[in-house]
Amino acid sequence: MNATAESYTTEDGRTIGPVVMEMKNITLRFGGVEAIKDISFDIREGEIRAIIGPNGAGKSSMLNVISGFYVPQEGEVWYKGSRRPSMRPYQVAEQGIARTFQNIALFEGMSVLDNVMTGRLTHMNTGLFAQSFWKGKAEQEEIANREVAEKIIDFLEIQAIRKTPVSRLSYGLKKRVELARALAAEPSILLLDEPMAGMNVEEKEDMSRFILDVNDEFGTTIALIEHDMGVVMDLSDRVVVMDYGKKIGDGTPDDVRNNQDVIDAYLGVAHD
């Protein structure tokens, strides 16, 4: 295995950076149910890291732990070399970790552009007083933020619906707008919760392409959850496999594909 602080190059020539986030012995319980049992793994800079597993394996719980929506009973989260204290979700977002949701959480009443602009909230620093006069620094800041938002809208090919209220969009487009909003924060880690759930083949292909492009163009570190094995294997650099709250595999897609535990979890196995 590679040292945590060093970069390395994969066989197909991709450079993967040092570890940016590390989960150490995370355990999460809901009452008597253990959703996550003593799981450790890391996320490296610039990689696409997938967490896969059958339904109810604890993948979403894991993502919620990373983004601060759940607080684990045991274990530590290390981010950029230091241990992260217990944080609220908005504080995690301020640290540069953006996310999307499995069941799309957009601001339905706002336009696409407004939604993407809310992604810039953590980058708006001018005081209320300066903003009310709308001059100088406040104006420059707004223009700069708007430029980033427009760039991302261009990049994800949603210019045509910039002014459309989100509530009128199709499911696939909503997923894309949600990705745009998360990207607008220029996150150091982007968390995607089942970005392809409920999509048809064409939409899935589009989304896969966008995820790869984002990673390629902006160098964004991406951690994503998916239960469709096929999609994940093509996209990701490294994969964590979960089943019943436990980690049963961790490695490159090829490693994982040949792992007996993983095959059992996905295909089922006779217990005797």
Next chain:
Amino acid sequence: MPEQLAFTIEVFLNGLMAGVLYALVALGFVLIYKASGIFNYAQGVMALFAAMTLVGIQNGQVPFSHLINAILGTDVHHFGWHVHSAIAIVFTVAVMVVLAVCVQRFVFRHLVGQEPIILFMATIGLAYFLEGVADLMWGSEIKSLNVCAAEGACLPQGLNMWIDETTYNAFGYGFFIDNLDIVASIVAIILVVGLVMFAQYTKQGRAMRAVADDHQAALSVGVSLNFIWILVWSLAGFVALVAGIMWGAKSGVQFSLSLIALKALPVLMLGGFTSIPGAIVGGLIIGVGEKLFEFLIGAPFLGGATENWFAYMLALLFLVFRPQGLFGEKIIERV
């Protein structure tokens, strides 16, 4: 111009002005409801509390004086000074912000994620609690509120005629219009424009709209719900203060002031609980509607006093035919 028509126009104008005051109260409800889904029954009491605090500070009254005197055996009631109304308003706003922080910190933070009915019950409790505090703090006697209280302590000259009725001549006919009503309308317009600009163009306003739309998504883009709720309660407190000043100046600062909140209910049913323009238009319709109805139908044919129930009847009609109000978000369930 026939006498009757001119008189109708005057009634219409007076209704419009009364509507502005209803709208001001309704606005406070909408702000909190949009951002947190809480129907704040205490909004009217907040207006009362704000107005009493303003008068108390202006007159240099000692807060909790009865309590202090009873415990310490002293006899203090007044500090013996008068505070300029502008400064008193600033202090009152500060008190309303402190109130917002307390409400959020001690009540609603512990009720996050509860059923709406439970949140509503909490606001009823808050209303009675606040009424008690207001009584204990400033006493229960009726006070007159004059924003230009002491001589020389007035804002720009000439505002002393606020409460006077003035006759305006138009079309060769004299209209009786409360100057206060005109001031109230202008203040309301400034307030609404200010609120809309705030929500549209500032970071905090954007965050506020985000929270109003989706809590989870707002958290994920780095918005602190707690901060926004305190902000919204502070804004509602400020709106309550403005409403309290206007109503207080019109009819004296007394405990029945909290009942004006009930008139805001039909306004909200007309305008929709989630729409700021709705609150304004709803208020105007109710104001004009009840005055005109009283004048044209109520007094001549129904024996008068229709103003008491007209608004509720109109609201009932709206509930039957357009439950989301004039501007409320349409409720569409996907099947």
